[in-house]
Amino acid sequence: MIYAGVDVGSLTAKAVLLRDGRVAAWHVEPVSATPGESARRVLEAALEKAQARRDDLTRVCATGYGRHEMTFADLERSEISCHGLGTFTSNPVVRSVIDIGGQDCKVVVLDDAGLVDDFAMNDKCAAGTGRTLELLARTLGVSLGELGPRALRARRALPVSNKCSIFMELDVMQWMHQGRRAEDIARGITASVARRVAALAGKVTLRPGVCISGGVSKNAAVVRELELALGVRFVPLAHDPQIMGALGAACFARLEHERAREHDRRVLRASDPVSSVDAAATPDCAGCTGGAP
């Protein structure tokens, strides 16, 4: 049986296929104009990698901002729940998740089953998100992928506001006009984003076993700054941290299927007429020869 999780966010679409409890294939690509189309494309790409067809899918769970547009999905779950279960599946010691996506940031605290116990999410401001990093990298004249390595080569972090993306950009431009090193400015940007996320994390009580997921987790400088700000060492994940939402969705697809099967079994048992039970034919009835009154 194959379960699929599809996560359409603000910047990228992700799909994960679970077969026999393991990640059989996954795919990530930038979102297209419509969430439904992005979801279809990314799912087809994952199916191709797994050499499977749509008909092979047992259940599909949708998550992310585009979850309501995925008409082909069997169920949907919030990305908060999906990032929780996804990271927990990837590393069972995880109890707290910092997820920094394209346009939002979430901090999720999990119970011992990987389900949401508490969470905090940024308000409408995008100052602690991937979109800000993208904007400021462009302002600095470096690629998004280059921003982290540059920051890691810095001698110091130049102060950059964390109140608003636009004010951050003004600070960055001011440092650039003064001819300061791009590395030091990059470090200021990553430290600023990290402070913002750490403030959000302060709204919940983190449980030990903290990990980071989402696209921004690939920025090593933000990760390091965040570890310093929170005073923790992030636990590693067995899979690409960007696919945690889609992985969680695939796990929910499996859970839902198992629940439905269990429900059907119970209904079947409850509706079985007593007279139809053939005790002699019932297997594994220890000590019973079939002749008991």
Add this chain to the structure above:
Amino acid sequence: MSVFSELRRLAEAPHNDYLAAAARAGRPVVGAFCTYVPEELVHAAGAVPYRMRAVGSSGTALGDTYFSSANCSFVRRVMDQGLRGAFDFLAGIVFMNGCDHNRRLFDNWRHANPATGFSHMLFVPHAGSPACLAQYRLELDKLARVLRERLGVEVTDDRLRASIALYDRRRRLLRELAGLRRAPEPPVTGTEFLALMLAVTAVPPEDAVELIERALEEARAGRAPAGTPKLRIFVTGSCLEELSHLELVESHGAVVVADAVCLGARTFDRDVGDAGDPMDALARRYLARVSCPRMMDDVKGRMAYTIDAVRAYAADAVILEKLEFCSMMSGENYIAGHELAKAGIPSLALTRELYGGEVGQLKTRIQAFYEKVGNRS
């Protein structure tokens, strides 16, 4: 046609046929900004009390010329509506010192002077002590004098008693309808109830009573628009008038079964009664009913009300609503979150702008919260 369709139509427009008919009959319409403005007093002065709202608002462009972006979206939107002539049918407005935003609304309104008749500020004390009650009583006398001067009608004891009886009847009917929401399959959704509250505070009370009676009749006939909800939700907050927002709260199989909001329990909690001096009785009821966070001496009372109501209505969780920049609800929600947690009741604090969009993020929070509550059950 179901009365709930008619109520929805009434709720979605600032003006309606009932108000037009009242105007044709020579009855002035007077706006009131808060549940601490006794509608009975306005009614006894021969006017139709009208609960001020931002319904139909298309933006804040004009309102923003008077307010900063750090003022709450309710006052900015209402000001905008006023400047666009949406309330030109009013003969006057009774403002109230609910918070600093509302106080500045009064100042700006008088300065801008839209064609909405007189403006009067009712100063309501921030506590319910005997001294505050006496002061509030004096403020009501002052309001009665202003109404007499502006509308030419003396608020006599007999007129006031008749108005109190009418409004007590409206409150009893509303309580009865609200009480039906205790059922496992509530006959009225939270969105429908809010639409009803918006409607019955925008029509003459005589018509309101008839509308509520029709709603009760339909509710008793066994309707269950949402079936058995997966989750039963209690909502607290202050200014909450967006039907679309409650529809969002009621997504994913949840139904709002009770509330502590202005256009809800605060309007219909507790009768005035017919004993003693009617103005005294009026003052007592308004300072004694379930309070708003502006009242500084009743935090415990509000928490107890919420926890009792959550249990009485078998609510699974509480949503603590507030508008951005509402400092009163910020403090209140912080305390409520802790008190509810102590009582084992899950809660979610939501901050929004009135008619402000942000649907995607709100949806995610609400859905994740419901999933979290579902995980525990």
